[in-house]
Amino acid sequence: MANLSINIHKLELKNPVMTASGTFGNGTEFDDFFDVSQLGAILLKGTTLHNREGNEYPRMAETPSGMLNAVGLQNKGIDYFIRHIYPKVSEYKTNVIINVNGSTVEEYIELTEKVNQLDKIPAIELNISCPNVKEGGMAFGTNVKMAEKVTREVRKVYEKTLVVKLSPNVTDIAEIARAVEAQGADSVSLVNTFLGMAIDANTMKPVLSTITGGLSGPAIKPIALRMVWQVARAVKVPVIGIGGIMNATDAIEFILAGASAVQIGTANFINPNISVDIINGINDYMEKHKLKSINDLIGGLQM
Amino acid sequence: MNKTVSDLTIIKNTRLNHDNYLLELQSYIKLEGIIPGQFVNILVSDSQATFLRRPFSIFEVNYHQNSISVLVKVVGPGTEKLSSLKPSDTLNVIFPLGNGFSMPMAKEKILLVGGGVGIAPMMQMAKDSRELGAEVHILLGARTKMDHILIEEFSRFGTVYLTSDDGSVGVKGFVTNHPVLLQNNGFNQIYCCGPEPMMKAVAKKAKELNVRCEVSLENAMACGFGVCLCCVTKTTGGNKCVCTDGPVFNINDLSWPI
Numbered sequence: 001m002a003n004l005s006i007n008i009h010k011l012e013l014k015n016p017v018m019t020a021s022g023t024f025g026n027g028t029e030f031d032d033f034f035d036v037s038q039l040g041a042i043l044l045k046g047t048t049l050h051n052r053e054g055n056e057y058p059r060m061a062e063t064p065s066g067m068l069n070a071v072g073l074q075n076k077g078i079d080y081f082i083r084h085i086y087p088k089v090s091e092y093k094t095n096v097i098i099n100v101n102g103s104t105v106e107e108y109i110e111l112t113e114k115v116n117q118l119d120k121i122p123a124i125e126l127n128i129s130c131p132n133v134k135e136g137g138m139a140f141g142t143n144v145k146m147a148e149k150v151t152r153e154v155r156k157v158y159e160k161t162l163v164v165k166l167s168p169n170v171t172d173i174a175e176i177a178r179a180v181e182a183q184g185a186d187s188v189s190l191v192n193t194f195l196g197m198a199i200d201a202n203t204m205k206p207v208l209s210t211i212t213g214g215l216s217g218p219a220i221k222p223i224a225l226r227m228v229w230q231v232a233r234a235v236k237v238p239v240i241g242i243g244g245i246m247n248a249t250d251a252i253e254f255i256l257a258g259a260s261a262v263q264i265g266t267a268n269f270i271n272p273n274i275s276v277d278i279i280n281g282i283n284d285y286m287e288k289h290k291l292k293s294i295n296d297l298i299g300g301l302q303m
Numbered sequence: 304m305n306k307t308v309s310d311l312t313i314i315k316n317t318r319l320n321h322d323n324y325l326l327e328l329q330s331y332i333k334l335e336g337i338i339p340g341q342f343v344n345i346l347v348s349d350s351q352a353t354f355l356r357r358p359f360s361i362f363e364v365n366y367h368q369n370s371i372s373v374l375v376k377v378v379g380p381g382t383e384k385l386s387s388l389k390p391s392d393t394l395n396v397i398f399p400l401g402n403g404f405s406m407p408m409a410k411e412k413i414l415l416v417g418g419g420v421g422i423a424p425m426m427q428m429a430k431d432s433r434e435l436g437a438e439v440h441i442l443l444g445a446r447t448k449m450d451h452i453l454i455e456e457f458s459r460f461g462t463v464y465l466t467s468d469d470g471s472v473g474v475k476g477f478v479t480n481h482p483v484l485l486q487n488n489g490f491n492q493i494y495c496c497g498p499e500p501m502m503k504a505v506a507k508k509a510k511e512l513n514v515r516c517e518v519s520l521e522n523a524m525a526c527g528f529g530v531c532l533c534c535v536t537k538t539t540g541g542n543k544c545v546c547t548d549g550p551v552f553n554i555n556d557l558s559w560p561i
Contacts, residue, residue, distance in 0.1 A: 022531075025530035029530050057536065060523050060525050060531065060533035062354055062525075064354070065354055067355060071531070266525075271395075
């Protein structure tokens with residue numbers, strides 16, 4: 001077995017494979033399929049201060065090599081999480097990370113302060129890139145000033161590892177990455193979904209209740225890969241690569257582009273065991289290429 | 304049994320009429336305790352047009368052969384591909400998923416209502432209910448005589464009633480036009496699966512007759528096991544996933560305006 005362990009700031013990962021928020025529930029939904037403690041980390045479903053019902057059905061459209069979603073951060077809120085879900089996920093022998101969302105800076109701060117109290121949560125992923133909410137969400141991630149402000153304020157109240165999840169719906173993602181790094185982000189994860197749309201020509205109506213939604217899946221992989229490469233060259237903090245990873249080869253491509261770790265998203269819907277298959281595939285690749293440590297692979301793109 | 308992802312082998316593909324096929328899939332993992340109304344999620348192929356899995360009700364379980372069958376109506380590229388498969392081909396399937404129907408007690412009189420491809424979960428339901436000693440009545444609706452399938456098979460487990468939109472077989476009109484649903488025939492429970500307008504009409508009827516009623520919903524989903532949160536339906540307890548909280552719901556728990 002090659003050494004797959006990697007650190008993201010203070011976070012010690014046994015391997016670089018995480019599951020992307022919103023595609024892995026609370027992890028418990030996967031207990032029937034495999035032992036989720038094998039993963040480097042699990043990112044829990046996006047959490048807000050209060051209960052959110054999310055958007056109206058329909059929330060999903062299948063698209064060529066991908067899908068659009070418009071869930072809209074449906075979750076029961078942080079207090080429910082602490083009471084009912086936290087005790088269960090604390091049992092996992094891996095890093096459990098909360099994806100933190102707010103519609104105002106104050107909400108982000110209040111939520112982060114609550115999460116800061118939870119011993120078994122070693123990191124947060126600050127979501128400034130959800131495309132499916134009316135207030136906040138992507139508005140924070142597509143404006144340099146707002147991205148700076150929310151990162152700075154959250155940094156003040158949070159000592160553990162702070163990952164900021166970036167939106168690809170910007171002209172220059174490296175600029176946003178540099179901005180949040182300067183305000184104290186310990187890592188950036190990218191990309192969240194691309195704003196997209198589906199129309200049913202038969203009914204002449206939009207497929208999604210919200211008209212637009214977030215595109216994910218292999219359809220976005222080449223763009224996500226390019227963005228990860230650009231950001232990895234622009235910042236010093238570790239980069240977590242996300243976007244259409246369906247197999248170990250895809251994951252390795254992101255690591256070669258400069259990602260220190262990857263998140264598996266939409267692929268979980270199609271094959272619930274995929275993240276473990278990817279860990280094994282990365283190990284096989286490293287053995288084949290006689291690489292001893294994952295560090296030898298990060299940013300190893302040869303030009 | 305626990306949810307599992309596994310390659311199942313096709314042992315039979317029967318063409319039932321112009322657009323319906325019955326696929327029988329054999330498992331090497333022992334099947335046990337599958338409840339009528341549960342479903343499977345099938346990976347069609349990795350072609351770009353069928354990126355996500357396709358959910359199907361479990362039509363019948365054969366514990367002796369360790370096989371599950373699913374009813375496939377050809378509606379798009381995914382079902383088209385499935386209909387063309389041959390014995391010994393394999394399919395990657397996640398199963399069993401969702402919650403099934405609440406089973407009737409012995410001597411209860413029940414009505415199963417299936418519309419179009421919504422008849423799919425009713426075969427195993429009819430079979431198991433009959434075994435439990437319930438008196439089973441089955442009301443099937445379709446557009447025309449040509450669209451009605453598996454009537455003989457259903458009649459092994461109960462009394463079958465038919466409707467067709469054009470009157471070419473059975474009572475003309477929708478299932479709710481059939482006399483068996485028009486008056487209180489002493490049913491203890493009604494179970495329904497079909498197009499949403501049909502289920503709403505049946506639910507309304509059940510409410511008028513004061514008969515307990517469960518419906519099986521078919522919302523579009525990406526995962527089938529409760530993590531994508533795409534297939535939600537409004538309930539008295541907020542948005543619930545059709546895949547894990549359903550697909551079977553008691554009509555009193557749904558926020559339907561009936």
